[in-house]
Amino acid sequence: MPGPSPSSEIAVRCPLCGRPAAPGDRFCELDGTPLADDPAVEVLAIAPDLAAATHRGRAHEVDEDAHALGRRELEGRPLHVLVVCDGVSSSSHGEQAAARAAKAAVGALLRIADASDPLDRPAALRGAIRAAHRAACEPGIDAVPGKASSGTTIVAALAHAGDLDVAWVGDSRAYLVRSATAAELLTHDHSWLNEVVESGRLTAAEAARSPSAHALTRCLGPLENPDPDRAPEPSLAAVAGVAGARLVLCSDGLWNGAPGPEAIAALVAGAAATADARAIAVHLVRRGFASGGRDDVTAAVAFL
């Protein structure tokens, strides 16, 4: 009846939730999904209320998404810092620009938060975008023949004591999920689609059919502006009264498969009721991967 003896088995870990698989099994011990087909996944869990996960897409040899997180206790309440970047795939080593930008932005936000009292959140976010652009423009990213210089999107969030501020450049997004059915999209993509629809040249349906629909109109790094001191202007949003909500930052790999806020809310609600931020991030990228799978999928999640 039984297979190999327990001593001969090597524990396999679920790359997403980190739990070891049962001896002789290859299933996630949290949600039962098979481990065999899971491509490389990176998970970062800072605390039960703050985590991020990236699921590498089938079309990319490298993971062009990047994420970074930070957490502080400020006046007895958590301060959450989340950044998601998506390297532009037509640019030279967009993944390097993304990784640098994410790391620099979180570093800058934490430094500013630690040094300021009171904290001016929009100013801190602008400072973080500048730091991210500077990092992406620093020398050391090799040019790839036939590709433009390096570029990346960025979405950064700073949340504390029920207040949330978001800054972004490009088409990485922030969603605020208040319940299984109530969610809102906080960002507005810097994309060709939005531009032509706003100018009235095309309807949203017409624009969506164009191959350029997802083309970015703004990004970070030398692709946008090789001058490290001339960062593009980010867009900003602020929401008050967010305590108890879930914040989701994501790359287009996730929202391409679930564009509406209600779809993201349903995905968040689809994780187990007892799920922590890590489990929700894992669930989101897994579902995002299942519905598309060509592109990288990144989600950063905070319980506000």
Place this chain on the structure above:
Amino acid sequence: MTTPPPDAAEAFAIEAFQNPYLAPGSDRVDAIVSVTAAGTAPAAARPLLLGFVIDNSGSMHGPRIDAVRHAVETAIRLLDDHAGFFVVTFNGSARVVVPPTRAAEDAKRRALTAVHELVANDGTAMSTGLAAARSLFARSPEAIGQCIFLTDGKNESESATEVELELRRCAGLFTCDCWGVGTSWQVGEVQEIARGLLGKASLIPEPEGIEAAFREAVAKAQAKSMKSVRFRVWTPASAEVISFKQVSPTIEEFTPRARQVNPQVREYDTGSWGPGEARDYQVALHVKPGAVGDQMLAARPSLVFTGPDGTEVEVRAPGARVLASWTADETLSSRLDSTVAHYNGQDELAAAIQQGLEAREQGNEAAATTLLGRAVQLAHESGNADMTTRLAKVVDVVDPSAGTVLLKKSVSKAATMDLELESTTTRRARRPGGDGG
């Protein structure tokens, strides 16, 4: 985690039967998990403590108490000398006739003398007999506690609540098979005791049958080698166990008895097991519906028991998994697994008999004819010959495959009680490629 010794890890064979394919959006998974204990007992099998709990109320006076004396004496003679036993009688109150003792020759002789002096008088308070047995079993926690409970009448000297409360105190300490002699006892009362203590209730129509029943009970008890075996069900965090039932050898509802070990693990006490013993379980799960192409492990069944050295042993079988696999192919998702279907049928058979007998009792002959006819048809289709024989004592079968029957004008009370008691005894599913027996 402890690594069980190889023999303990092979104490059970576990197999799952199901159709894992689900239509998109489907969120229910049904499976039968078949468990068979290894053919030889573990090297360090536990000792047996067999308790006789005997009704000696006034109604037992005469041939019944004579037959009981004789049957208990025979049973004691049959015990191996390393087994332990005791005898408790109850009427309005309980009395320890033979305290727990090892079945050595001299102890057996003393016990036989004590049993020979049994007399019957007074009322019936079943909980007192159970309570006395409980206190004796509690002294030997290492032993496999098995009880033989015999009565012939209604539990008229106390309220039903007394028994209910006592059963809760007894649960986990010992298992109990029950017999009712004659037809003056209540099926529901005796069945409640057997069910509460993971045993079976049976009818002995005439006192002469007691000895054969006790012989069989002793053989079964002496074969037990593992106690307090738990059926464990692991599920993903997003899944729920809708129901969990034993479906073979008898149908027993286990759902409300679940012990939640952690959010993803539930356990159900299955009592003690003997070598080669086979039981089937039916599990129904609610899962988060997946998209086409998604697959998930919906449940992992395992058996858990405390090994001879006191460590917990979990027996898993690599193949025993309940899976969910969503597909757009309807020919796959619409198929019903034959084992699952078999027990759905046995479940319906039990319900048809119980409802049919109830309708007959209430004088609703039309409903009784329809329901018992359906029961005859289901028993016929599933090859449950024992049930067909029992049904034929209550109805005249005209056409078993069509379920056409006529209610018998005169039916013995014993036949009706026996049919009701055995309605939940299932025919084991045939194994693909095996006989299934």
